[in-house]
Amino acid sequence: MAQLPTHARAVIIGGGVSGCSVAYHLAQLGWTDIVLLERKQLTCGTTWHAAGLVGQLRASQNMTRLAKYSADLYLKLEAETGIATGMRQVGSISLGLTADRRQELLRQATLARAFGVEVHEITTAEVRAMYPHVEVGDVTCALHLPGDGQCDPANIAMALAKGARMRGARIVEGVKVTRVTDDGARVTGVDWESDGETGHIATDVVINCGGMWGRDLAARSGVTLPLHACEHFYLVTEPIEGLGHLPVLRVPDECAYYKSDAGKMMLGAFEPKAKPWGMGGIPEDFCFDALPEDFDHFAPILEQATARMPLFQTAGIHTFFNGPESFTPDDRYYLGEAPELGGYWVAAGYNSIGIVSSGGAGMALAHWIAEGAPPFDLWEVDIRRAQPFQRNRRYLKERVTETLGLLYADHWPYRQVETARGVRRSPVHEHLKAAGAVFGEVAGWERANWFAAPGQDREYRYDWHRQNWFDNQRAEHMAVRQAVGLFDMTSFGKIRVEGRDAAAFLNHLCANEVDVPAGRVVYTQMLNPRGGIESDLTVTRLSETAFLLVVPGATLQRDLAWLRAHLGDRFVTVTDMTAAEAVFCVMGPNARALLQAVSPDDLSNDGFAFGTAREIEIGLGLARAHRISYVGELGWELYVSTDMAAHVFETLAEAGTAHGLKLCGLHALDSCRIEKAYRHFGHDITDEDHVLEAGLGFAVRTQKPDFIGRDAVLRKREAGLARRLLQFRLQDPAPMLFHNEALVRDGRIVSILTSGNYGHALGGAIGMGYVPCAHETAEAVLASTYEIEVAGVRHRAEASLAPMYDPQSQRVRL
Template sequence: MSRIPDRARAVVIGGGVSGCSVAYHLAKAGWTDVVLLERKQLTCGTTWHAAGLIGQLRGSQNMTRLAKYSADLYVKLEAETGVATGMRQVGSISVALTKERHEELLRQATVARIFDVEVHEISPAEVKARYPHLEVGDVVGAVALPLDGQCDPANIAMALAKGARMRGAGIFEGVKVTRVTTAGGRVSGVDYEGAEGPGHIAADVVINCGGMWGRDLAAQNGVTLPLHACEHFYLVTEPIDGLCQLPVLRVPDECAYYKQDAGKMMLGAFEPKAKPWGMEGIREDFCFDTLPEDFDHFQPILEAAMHRMPLFQSAGIHTFFNGPESFTPDDRYYLGEAPEVKGYWIAAGYNSIGIVSSGGAGMALAHWITEGEPPFDLWEVDIRRAQPFQKNRRYLKERVTETLGLLYADHFPYRQVVTARGVRRSPIHEHLKARGAVFGEVAGWERANWFADPGQEREYRYSWKRQNWFDNQKAEHMAVRTGVGLFDMTSFGKIRVEGPGALAFLNRISSAQMDVEPGRIVYTMFLNERGGIEADLTVTRLSETAFLAVVPGATLTRNLAWMRANLGDDFAVITDVTAAESVLCVMGPKSRELLSKVSPNDFGNASHPFGTAREIEIGLGLARAHRVTYVGELGWELYVSADQTAHVFEALEEAGAEVGLKLCGLHTLDSCRIEKAYRHWGHDITDEDHVLEAGLGFTVSRKKPAFLGREAVLRKQEAGLSRRMVQFRLEDPEPLLFHNEAVVRDGRIVGPVTSGNYGHFLGGAVGMGYVPCAGQSEAEVLGSTYEIEVAGVRHRAVASLVPMHDPKSERVRG
């Protein structure tokens, strides 16, 4: 293309490595009428100054798949396009200076083995042999990944751009998109300013790959894209005599990475407190620009490096570089279609891993756009996890001071962010705080994770072993199993669906039968065409034409988007009513006794059976009591209007003194649900996990003539399962399970632990994970020997296909 067309199937905004990858992969998928518009020159924002590290191992299987795809692509690109990419698989070494960091590295090595990434655990002496310049006297241990590498970031982008052009895409520099245009709730194209004046391109799809400019561009259309630029520093030495090719080196305990290139050494940093940049916007002429030096800010990193690698004491500094990069509130980038505008897609916010991520991200997004679904579960980076309030610039500025440094911080389980907290609170937040609550944050919600005893510090002391709240969790857990506990679950997402078409709509997108009597609660799935689980929720029929769907707080935006995208012609109104009601969960064998003290209503099985909801009097007010549970005990979720929540809590607390009521946190909710083998969406079940293989076939009504995913369920039922969800308990009561430990069957790793916690009632760590079972009976699956690998050590495990706690749900229905 020599001139900008007035029509294209897709317009990509931004000519960094992300935009070039999206254009390349769309063209490769057969969309030849793709246009990429770059405001200045390709790579001129962040890509040109990226360090170009290619680390294949990420925190999960699918993120690792994307990184491995990038590495493989960059090796092949040069032969395909003739553009040298500088891709060299020099390997990488990560060293630990503490026992805790070594534990983390050993756990990462287990993850690598699960995901088939070559990894070697090496001693300090072996580190010294591979990296002679390194001081290893205080090194505890290390891991090496021989297929990691480094590349030339700008040339990677240029190669992708050339590959896109070779397949028919048009790439235009010096063309600034001024607005994404819309009509009828979906994109219609883009307006732009170019050398020849303003213009418009009509388009079906627009992809915002605008990097640090992307947030403000998205905001023009009401699209939430929470990211903020930070200053990112590195220095490059003068040439050093005798410097040979070395692996990439990471010393996370000193916030530093090292790379040898062209006889020079690069030292880069992810310092604990970063410097946000661009709060007043980015100037119009920003192009291949650097930011002012701040040597005082970088000096602690350099001083540590001079000890770690003494050659820095004598080597001259060739370049001290400071350039901006985009960071997000949770250190994960954004992919997917914005829920606010149909056809508005996003690939941005790469948190300094844009080079290794963009190859795979471009592939995944192009597949999603052209095929109508992602190639596999991408929830970790799905734009639909972003909360609308997160576009607040003060919030972003505060949060990214922390998230940059978290890249190299210890990735302890249960680690909590400390910046930009307190945005969303329950009406009883201060009540819980006064009673010892230690809060965590999910989707902006402050949630009590555990309760400190009187005189106990209200802080996390992080460890890979038992943390300082372990005994607090045990006391809460046992109260739920033997007495009664109260959880504040106000963070639940609450969606009201009403209108004459509400029943037909919900029946079409739900796996279970929704045509039940008012007051019935239905546990159901939203399935996709593959039988994968898009949502796991309860739906309560409030009246003939009104329903309440309850979903996890973290997935509310995603679930709303799914429902609205599938509404079709059904006459129903979908409303987010999350803030209108609080949820107080009263759970345990004594929950009926407690509720009877604060309410005149009858809570017996005959009057209020499991799976029903009704209005009750409580204290001086009213609530709607739902008899359901996520902890595997007799219990009720009390839905209380926000204005009455504090009163209801106080009434329960006062009456609870007689029955031993215990305030409980989210850590206990999780440990109880794992004992009961209740699944958690995003860990145990995702949109690529088939509902039957997840063990949730009981939520599927085969009698309904039509619902989304029905055919996939019937096909799987006919063909048989290829894997099954299994619950495990370690025989040794000492080790802990969190997530991504290896499931070992008859001596061979078969997959990851999808979620784990300590089963205080069962007496050991409990986890769940999928096990291959093609052509095998239940007896054959259970007849194997199972172990769980934790940080390289294998521990014998008991396996079960039914919940180890209350397998017949007699306690739940008692």
């Protein structure tokens, strides 16, 4: 082994395609003093046996950007490095066999058009012309993406490694990283061993690209990296005469994909119930290894394949392969800096799409490391979405039995995961369950999504149109609009920020003025230097030195990390208080009457103004009431210590009978908020969306001399808006909107809907979406004709900049 350096600008752990891509792209940015350490040999974990499918269309615009980048990169690598990558744009065909799958594929085609990916809906005759071996008698829909392809995964990694070396990176095999060292706040280096030798490389940037080894390595540094290996099966036939180069074929209803390669046919599977592997850790000597065959497990897939492609009835099997791949609890990989430890970066957990993802992911992560911010919104794969409890190995083992199969399952809207449930529960979970709650899960929290009527099945019946809970949502929605609804929002993230410098600290991070009198509630955003939205939250001043920040449960870890990253040497403490308080939202025109029935405190407009908070008595207990609303009605959020939560809930429920109280779920919350055009973080607003273009300038105070993003806000005001976030209502009350439908302006697709739901009070489906509008007035933008394309069909839509429901916001101040 050659002498290893004692210092490096960055150390990359893992020599699969992910690590090689990060090395390549950091070197491309001029980082020559980087070292990649591989415990055995490059590609020896998962990369070497990957199927090598390169499909460009992903579930979102930015994931599609990364996949398209990968495809373009792999086409160029051979000329740059001299290593054949096997990249061929043979195209792909996806077949649907059911009415539901047809709807999904047609929606995917719309999405592809919106993202600029070439796509064609083709007939069964055209399928047979391109793929003469396949049976198409039961096919309901077929899509052809000519730009898709396939490659040689191992050679892709080798080409990336060579490209990195050509730019000065050091790549060393046979060296195992035993520990990432740190000073309690940031990484300081890595300890390594090789053939009995040990050593240390000092660095302040470590990138964990360790694949299925990555979780345990991260855990030794207190970093949460929730992934688990699963067995992944495929077989390869003996050579078939005249096979040629066929498109990649996917038949998701049969859990199967097909690839022709070197005159042989490959059949791979994403079976509905997967087999986890490596529960006791990955064996130390694992290197280019296969797992034991399990032909019985694969047999149902093969049986369907022999009918779908009769050549399998006569072709001999050359290889039956079983190899491990890493899967995550939500089928999305991890990218970014770990919130627990500065300088500890991650690119791992690729859920069997590592080849198509790693080119773009390596590029994005390299820019993120070098420039301090991602090149565009990457929240979908951000490591900060991981919850600490998700490192639990039993949880991961149970969940990945499901997530592997979900890759090819129907991607219905509102589909709920079924495994590893019930980890985090509200103090009133059993009360909600007894009342008919049907739960969903976000960040491990069990949340009531809707309430079943007596005698109604408490389960989802999925559909691309109105699902079985549509009328339940309508009843809950209209109760909020006409009487009063009660939501359990205990899953809100609650962060206490306190100390001598707390007010100055938060005023530096928040765009709105938060140095307000105690008892005031301020709606605000935390911005990045580009004016993008890092967090959407309320800040309540509790005292001279203490504030409560309320954020979505899904973004809690992200928001904690953002706060802690900017603390510096200020006298401030940041504490996660989420589990300390339950939250009940009492919303609707009868909210005051209900609360007044259980509390002696003054809840009138004069006694309790909108945007204020104070302690009140409820029943025999106490609550801190915040007069604020995410549904666009009169209401209060009640923050109750967990020990008194059940009593307060029971008191409200008992008194509510006289006031038309209805228990409401998250689906109704979302339909109410979208009628009011309230933004949803992660959909309508992200770190890529400028706060002014998102229509949130009212929550920005540029009079403050120093807050992150202020200069970007002033520049945007001077230059003008390049796009605007609009609200849309379909004129036809029948179609449903979810998100990612194409937004059509004057006959041309200009963007997509960022979110969608049904507006029961407005009488139609409602969507939000950005419209490009450089150098156009608001009047000109609204003067256009708008349509929303749903599964290839365009529907006329009304557009508005102001909320269509209660545009003057009078109802929240009743």
